Amino acid sequence: MIGDELTPCRYGFALLRFLHKIAAMRAIYPAARILLSKFDFKSAYRRVHFRAELALQSCITTKGLGGLDLALVSLRTTFGGSPCPSIFSEISETVTRSHERHHPLFRLRPSFFSEPLQSLTWPGQGGTRQCTTRRGLLLND
Amino acid sequence: MIDPDADEFGTADVFLDDIFSAIPQLDGHSPGDRGAQAALLALDVLGQPLLLNGGESLPRDEVLAINKAIAEGTPAERLIVLGWIFDTRRLLISLPTEKFTAWTANINNLLVSKGRRVKLRTLETMVGRLQHVANIMVQGNHFLGRFRSAVLRADKFKGTCLSSKEMKDLVL
Numbered sequence A: 001m002i003g004d005e006l007t008p009c010r011y012g013f014a015l016l017r018f019l020h021k022i023a024a025m026r027a028i029y030p031a032a033r034i035l036l037s038k039f040d041f042k043s044a045y046r047r048v049h050f051r052a053e054l055a056l057q058s059c060i061t062t063k064g065l066g067g068l069d070l071a072l073v074s075l076r077t078t079f080g081g082s083p084c085p086s087i088f089s090e091i092s093e094t095v096t097r098s099h100e101r102h103h104p105l106f107r108l109r110p111s112f113f114s115e116p117l118q119s120l121t122w123p124g125q126g127g128t129r130q131c132t133t134r135r136g137l138l139l140n141d
Numbered sequence B: 001m002i003d004p005d006a007d008e009f010g011t012a013d014v015f016l017d018d019i020f021s022a023i024p025q026l027d028g029h030s031p032g033d034r035g036a037q038a039a040l041l042a043l044d045v046l047g048q049p050l051l052l053n054g055g056e057s058l059p060r061d062e063v064l065a066i067n068k069a070i071a072e073g074t075p076a077e078r079l080i081v082l083g084w085i086f087d088t089r090r091l092l093i094s095l096p097t098e099k100f101t102a103w104t105a106n107i108n109n110l111l112v113s114k115g116r117r118v119k120l121r122t123l124e125t126m127v128g129r130l131q132h133v134a135n136i137m138v139q140g141n142h143f144l145g146r147f148r149s150a151v152l153r154a155d156k157f158k159g160t161c162l163s164s165k166e167m168k169d170l171v172l
Helices: A011-028 A052-057 A084-098 B031-046 B066-072 B097-112 B120-134 B138-143 B145-157 B164-171
Strands: A033-040 A060-065 A068-072 A130-132 A138-140 B011-015 B018-025 B078-081 B084-087 B092-094
Touching (some): A011 B018, A033 B078, A084 B018, A084 B031, B018 B031, B018 B078, B097 B120, B097 B164, B120 B145, B145 B164
Antiparallel strands (some): A060 A068, B078 B084
């Protein structure tokens, strides 16, 4: 692995950066409620597939495991793989920056803002939470 | 590294698979109302099927962890983020109660076991937890130096006894 060629990973400062941002926001809006929300990627690393060439380059060979010589090939990024945080950061940073304040996503008019999952976290007028995702999954709460 | 700029659109950050946002709730039609939904939209855009009507050869799950989103996605002034309880109303950050109770009990166990041999694994866990706390209580880093050398000692000799100075650091 050539560490210098990986994207710099900035996760280490995420907590402090977020605290600074909240403190700055409180200074600007002393009376407003500052609301926090949190979302997770499902099966984060398991969503990133290796190219065949990369999978073969990063395979692990064993000698004598169960009496057999084996090569273990991971088709997806693994938990504990040293380049994996950097690889995944390219995806997660893209998503995060794409909804930060300077991005057009934040400037959309409400009528254009028809995210199918939004009713999960913002109950409608009836107080129910139900939506159909783009993959056709009907969700009720 | 730190960009303290903040405006009515709120802000967001990410740690591996956790995306957390802070949005000011202003009067009237606040852009923050839309900001609270923006993470969902960004995740949904990322997970768009390339072929519609089930035409994809490899079916995939939603990118969003839906159960967690239902549990933690509703905007609130008090939320657990990266193992800490954030309270934006009081501008406080604190350890969750259960974590505080368990960690305090572990420290007390170490203090009680004075003079006994401590395993490497136990010390490593303790230093990791204290390091987590020292990220917020920065002064705590000053008292972690002896513990780190105790970990090196334990690694070399398959366990170690804590000195009286290390015990005093632990009391602090």
